[in-house]
Amino acid sequence: MDLTTQWLGLTLRNPLVPSASPLSRSLDACRRLEDAGAGAIVMYSLFEEAVRVEEEAMVRFLHHQDTGFGEADSFLPDHMDFPGELDRYLEQIATLKASLGIPIVASLNGVTPGGWLQHAREIRDAGADALELNVYYVAADLAQPGTAVEARYLEVLHSLRSAIDLPINLKLSPQFSSVAHLVRTLEQHGAAGVALFNRFYQPDIDVHSLRLMPALHPSTSADALLAMRWIAILHGRVALSLGATGGIHTAEDAVKLLLAGADVVHLCTALLKRGPEHLATVLAGVEAWMEEQGLESIDEVRGRLSQAAVANPAEFERAQYVQVIDSFRSGAGVRV
Ligand SMILES: Cc1cc2nc3c(=O)[nH]c(=O)nc-3n(C[C@H](O)[C@H](O)[C@H](O)COP(=O)(O)O)c2cc1C
16 A cells, blocks of 8 residues: 655655644654654744744843953853753754654744744754744734735745745644635745644633633544645645644544545644554554555545545535535424
8 A cells, every 4th residue: 555645845654744742842752653653743843932032132141241352252152052942943853853764844933034034044954854834923913904914924934935945834824814825825935835724722711710821722523624625625726735734633534634635634632642652543544444445545545525526516615504504403492
């Protein structure tokens, strides 16, 4: 059975790729993911805030040390004397590359096209095979139109592209008025792929303490249907890679996203809950399903139920909504 897939210009042994999570902070967990069959690993994100804080702290430190004598500068400590988040990140890329055989994708998480993106060069030099960019931007400014939000994504993409020649994967939020148009635009501006979709973690309210509390509700398989629709709509219409993230817990979830047209399916919550070995269970389930269906390669699976391939493409759009509403049945004894 041929499970290989192409993603961001890389050939993967299969399409199961753990997405950014704390698992990649540990070499042991990454080894276990590789042993379980992972096709590649996306690392946890290096956050713009962490890089900026570090840079600002270093500038302040050096400034306060300045004695006013030119020669004194040579006694100042080197940036590398204080390994911070950036250095730890670069070291982890190098460690994973030296210890594992599968591709390692680094991840940057930020919202501005500033100088922090120049660290992408160091990420490339540390050995990353590709770079994922997660623009986790909450458009809370009432004066900012949607076009300005999209322009921000493009600006960050341009800054990165001018800094490095690695393939760039954009991890997108679903909260755009035209997801499909944005994906095509990102492709035209040089993105090698998109990961659909980033989850926004919503703050919750504790009604007893009357305080806000951060909430990170684990996903469920039902969440995967969001990416499934958009990947089905995009498959065959864009040439960049399509990755599905959010709610992929089981082999059945993975198969659905591949049938819709995903080049890779990402797992995160399922692996954090059940451990890296769960990936082997999902992989075995995908293989068993392919065997049952008489399918011999991922190429035969991918996009088989994309919008372009199904008998009634409108089912991915409004028509399905009307049918679903009509078919809903209220609970016993509830009269509507
Ligand atoms: C604990 C935790 C940490 C995460 N860290 C990152 C991160 O550093 N960068 C990032 O882009 N996504 C991060 N994510 C998002 C995941 O990669 C994934 O896209 C999201 O959780 C949806 O997939 P899932 O339903 O399989 O969890 C994190 C998710 C969780 C639960």
